[in-house]
Amino acid sequence: MKPLDPRLLRYARSSRGALATAALVGLGTTLCIIAFSWLVTSVITGVIDGADAAGIARALGGVAVIVVLRSILSWLTEVVGMRAAARAKSELREGVLSALDTLGAGWLARHNSARLTTLLGHGLDALDDYFARYIPQLLLTALAVPVLLITVLSQDWLSAVILAVTLPIIPVFMVLVGLATRSVQRKQWNTLSRLSAQFLDVIGGLATLKIFGRERRQLTRMRDITDDYRGTTMAVLRVSFLSGFVLELFSSLSVALVAVSIGFRLVDGSLPLATGLFVLLLAPEVFQPLRQVGANFHAAAEGVEAAEDAFAILDEAAAAPIRPAHARELRGDLTLDEVTIRREGTVVVDGLSAVLRRGHVTAITGPSGVGKSSLLAAIAGVLPHEGAMRVDGVDVSGAPVAARDWLAWAPQDPSLQAGTVRSNVSLGDPAPNSAVAEQCLRLAAAGDIRLDTGVGVGGAGLSGGQAQRVGVARAYYRALTRGCSVVALDEPSSALDARTEHSLARGIRELAGHGIAVVLVSHREALVEWADETIRLDAGTAVPA
Structure with missing residues (x-):
């Protein structure tokens, strides 16, 4: 699935409003980041320069206000995302059920009913993290990174160049890790579907198995599939932890380069303390959205795989021939x-x-x-x-x-x-x-x-x-x-x-x-x-x- 699949906007129309709200919240969060860094810089430099206590108190009050405002924006992001997820899941479920009616019993006979049940239940429920965390973070990244880079550029061009050169390394590794994640996540989703189908078959034929004394043989099969699911789940977790480590390592090294550059220039007096401190506070925030996108993608990966299956069904139904509708009641032979x-x-x-x-x-x-x-x-x-x-x-x-x-x-x-x-x-x-x-x-x-x-x-x-x-x-x-x-x-x-x-x-x-x-x-x-x-x-x- 693409970072933001356009089919989501087509099949879950309520997600459009959530995207617009997430964009506004993301813009507000970005402004809060800049304001917070500037106010903290003002407090520290004011104390060093011996500024009056009233000015420092006002700056500290501004920091407190920004912290509260940012907390409210984070809460609003979560609430809007969860509500959007509930509406989108409802629309997707209704769409898939309507699509199954359009595709007919012949299509259903060729597909696993337990997999469809898992998709409509647990699978789409996993979209909560996708809407509540991944999409808002994706929009925040798209807004925050350019704005923060421009802000750094307005203060210190050398730090902006270092950030601009090292920043693309993160997306490259995110793509590589994402490909690995998709592979193991698809395997996990297929194993879960197979486990659901096997469990349904066992429950349906339990009486017959009991009569012929074959019920215990199913324990081995269920245990093997469960072990496979456990193994694929652990593989997903390993990839998630590895990707988190890689992203943190490269972002830390990049910030370290900026810090070393600022430190040398502060020592020789070519860079003012206020500017250096302000840029140093902003530098980690430039990488933070990208790191969070990677982390939230792993949390939403299961829902993404389920959405892929739902979109495939909806696309197939959309391509099916249009059936005629009858304007009058038919009551003859x-x-x-x-x-x-x-x-x-x-x-x-x-x-x-x-x-x-x-x-x-x-x-x-x-x-x-x-x-x-x-x-x-x-x-x-x-x-x-x-x-x-x-x-x-x-x-x-x-x-x-x-x-x-x-x-x-x-x-x-x-x-x-x-x-x-x-x-x-x-x-x-x-x-x-x-x-x-x-x-x-x-x-x-x-x-x-x-x-x-x-x-x-x-x-x-x-x-x-x-x-x-x-x-x-x-x-x-x-x-x-x-x-x-x-x-x-x-x-x-x-x-x-x-x-x-x-x-x-x-x-x-x-x-x-x-x-x-x-x-x-x-x-x-x-x-x-x-x-x-x-x-x-x-x-x-x-x-x-």
Whole structure:
């Protein structure tokens, strides 16, 4: 990432105000540095020259005022930076989530979800140091160094030349150290992402590992990845300490050259004491901003790496084709015209054409792996496809998921959230309608489940069949409250017994009676028999049912 990546201003617009404020604060801090050095010089030279006590007291009062003012400016820098970080992180998270919607499920399937979770959580949180410390210090450096050099030049040209000649050495070493830091920081970030992915996989498959007695084997893998992360973290710290030592060494040597030059000229009387002391006080301040930039860059390096990943996602989404928006509500039949779906280059549905009519139940059947669930995913807009999908004659193929207000979808995994059955059935409704929620539970053969029943993450507290029916009821609720014309159900009875499945089938028929096109994927013949039409897929091609 560049010292100040312009993409930050584009994707986190609130950072612009923070940059302007940081620039003003940096200018004020620079003026305080000059005023402080001049007042301290006045006090020391006044005492030596025997100046009156009132003048010295006034100078000391000015020093105290400058110290307080500089403290306030430092506090203001921190506050503005933290607030800017909070706003920028929020904007970046919203932007990345919107970008994921734009890129679709096909893009998500090719990327590690645990890495994305780490990016949106811990990764972007690490931007606090970037905004609160690195950027203000970077702007302070850009302002303070030229102003301080000009001030020194106005007092002593020889000291200004020494500073101007030695000053570029610091940025050169900062670049070299920065390259090394970036390498080890990227490795640390990748290791953290791998650790997150491994931990998520272990947690997800813990029950299976326990059943087969393989849970302890994962301890070794987790320990190895953790050791790698510890090693990369220590490498980052070593580079940070080494860079700090290098910067301090060269800045100290440079200041020493200025001090020796001033000392010799003070001895031979060619330089006034006030001028020499003033320049000597300013000399370390010329290097201080550069040293702090290096230190703060290391503190913000993890956030910088995370921001790089966020910018890459946002850039990719910005380059994606613009999807059309529809000005009117679409509530007609769903027509599939030569729809072809590919997964990793393999055709799973080949040139399917069909009309899914309102008021009818259409069953999609066929052997496992022929593309039934992929077809529903394409209808839902989370899987790319070729060909056209039309509702009311309007091609909705490119519409994002959020724009498909004509569709309600219940996938195989309902992904229930912590809360109650009511909150899961009415998900996204700011004013849930309990009567409609109870009706939807009845249609989903879940009338025995109370709306106030507690639900844990992932449906904890409910059986597999109950969680599945709550997911179906959620699709029904969306369809009835938002007037959706199509309801897609993916294996809605896979975890149900025959009696409950029969009740679910009657509910599906009743839902279709509301003028809704119901599309269901199922292997269960008892459920398929309730359908008005059947589309059988075989090797991705529709065959007569």
